[in-house]
Amino acid sequence: MRLLIFGPPGAGKGTQSLIISKHYSIPHISTGDLFREHIQNNTQLGIEAKRYSEAGELVPDVVTNEMVRTRLLQADTAHGFLLDGFPRTPSQAEALNVMMPDGTHIHAVLNMIVPEEELLKRLSTRGRQDDELETIRRRLRIYHDTTEPLAEYYRGKGILLDIIGVGTIEDITKQIIDGVESLR
Numbered sequence: 001m002r003l004l005i006f007g008p009p010g011a012g013k014g015t016q017s018l019i020i021s022k023h024y025s026i027p028h029i030s031t032g033d034l035f036r037e038h039i040q041n042n043t044q045l046g047i048e049a050k051r052y053s054e055a056g057e058l059v060p061d062v063v064t065n066e067m068v069r070t071r072l073l074q075a076d077t078a079h080g081f082l083l084d085g086f087p088r089t090p091s092q093a094e095a096l097n098v099m100m101p102d103g104t105h106i107h108a109v110l111n112m113i114v115p116e117e118e119l120l121k122r123l124s125t126r127g128r129q130d131d132e133l134e135t136i137r138r139r140l141r142i143y144h145d146t147t148e149p150l151a152e153y154y155r156g157k158g159i160l161l162d163i164i165g166v167g168t169i170e171d172i173t174k175q176i177i178d179g180v181e182s183l184r
């Protein structure tokens, strides 16, 4: 099972990703988490990524694509993965197409939809370093301008599942699993 999850910051991608990756026994690969790990460990990649992520901007595609390509070569992805936070730009989507092993495809793209008012409310209480109001607004704008159109690219392929990301965690999980099963 190969899944992507899309959604603006605060949409609940992290929460649902943990549940869904467990449900399908696939690794949860979050580019945000990978970057935060690199930043914490002060790696070359982390040093490069830090100024972008702190400013709420996207890390350049070449850096991000290479990090994901390396991760997808690891053995635990052989039977699938849930990619969280990637691709976020058209060029990343193209890169992902090239990275996919022969004979494999993306089964479904989960498009988490949450009203902006609700997102601002959730993010202002989360307390992460990049959750300052001005940074939040920038991340929401970048999501709207750059990543949302990408969701439409996957809708065109017939694999986009719109998930209403408001309600109980269980309800949202059920929407996701029902949707994924309907595409199998």
Ligand code: AMP
Residues within 6 Å of the ligand: 009, 031, 032, 033, 035, 052, 053, 054, 056, 057, 058, 059, 060, 064, 084, 085, 086, 087, 088, 092, 130, 139
């Ligand atoms: P997230 O936890 O997904 O909100 O990601 C946190 C930060 O990591 C983002 O604001 C970006 O700076 C960076 N990041 C995560 N995923 C990507 C990506 N696919 N492309 C570029 N930058 C990314």
